[in-house]
Amino acid sequence: MMFKSQRFFKSLQLLIVASLLILPLLISEEGLNSIISTKAVFKYSIFCFIFLSIHFLHRYLLFPKLYARRKTILYFTSLLFILAALIFTRPFDRLMFELRPKPNQVDAPRREPPHSTENRPPMGNERRSGPKIDVLSVFLFLIIITIEVIIETNKQLSLTTQRAISAEAQKTEAELSFLKAQVNPHFLFNTLNNIYTLAIIKDENTAPSIMKLSNIMRYITDEAGNEFVSLRNEVDCIEDFIALHKLRLGKKTTLNYEVKGFLDAEKKIAPLILMAFVENVFKYGISNHSSNKLIIKLAIEDNILNLLCQNSIYPDKKDTERSGIGLTNTKKRLDYIYPNKHILEINDDDKLFTVKLTIHL
The missing domain is CATH 3.30.565.10 (Histidine kinase-like ATPase, C-terminal domain)
Structure with a gap:
């Protein structure tokens, strides 16, 4: 029973992380067609690698070695360090920039009135006018950590409850033998x-x-x-x-x-x-x-x-x-x-x- 519960929690974690990694493809204007190029596949692989690394790092190191052992200061310091790295690298923004629709190179360029750049997509060498923080990367990070903390806490609680039940059963059995x-x-x-x-x-x-x-x-x-x-x-x-x-x-x-x-x-x-x-x-x-x-x-x-x-x-x-x-x-x-x-x-x-x-x- 205990091993089945552990497998369930592990499968649930991977399913949630995998669902979050598909999010960029769902909100992209072209969907799955947006990663047909080699460069887009490479960028998407890097994006998945980053967040999968965060998932496994938190699951097998940060939570059991720090959080579960009440080393909260070191635990939250590590999370802040990872979050700062995400803000600096901007993985979600970089991926979405690569997945956005590209202008048709064979079409004649349209002549736009001077000073009319409101609807023109930013070029690669232009500074983007959006928020300076990769909000969606931060959102994905917080979602992954929050869900994993909830799942791991429930798993630990389940294991503790099962151990308590097992210990109580052993105690009852030992006391019965003892009284006899x-x-x-x-x-x-x-x-x-x-x-x-x-x-x-x-x-x-x-x-x-x-x-x-x-x-x-x-x-x-x-x-x-x-x-x-x-x-x-x-x-x-x-x-x-x-x-x-x-x-x-x-x-x-x-x-x-x-x-x-x-x-x-x-x-x-x-x-x-x-x-x-x-x-x-x-x-x-x-x-x-x-x-x-x-x-x-x-x-x-x-x-x-x-x-x-x-x-x-x-x-x-x-x-x-x-x-x-x-x-x-x-x-x-x-x-x-x-x-x-x-x-x-x-x-x-x-x-x-x-x-x-x-x-x-």
């Missing part, structure tokens, strides 16, 4: 099993664990559908998530979790943006066969949030299908919600999977 995969089912099953075990042995952590799981489910149900949530609530959800995972961590796993900075209740963040990376640490960074270290560090300074997540890479889990929140959807959400306001670096060197995220809140 907000909670990793394995995390839910494992947590319930762990809480069941705690209840069997009557561990004192049973009630707090149930409360933490309830807090996570309430947060996902009530707040995760909002565009932004309190940063404090987001971090609280992460801490409950980490606390529940600690129930199943063995002695071979070391967890380093830190939060630095003041969690201002006024600071807002997109929900579950950070959770995707935290979940990834526990999902792929734990092995029952070797020692492993999990690092989750969060630092808040002014309106800048920094997140560092790091875990070991295990070949048996590297290609496992990801059924949780998903890094792909999270990247899309970051690009959509924080355009030019975030930096995401993901590395898997030295058998370590490292995520560094900076967000300007």
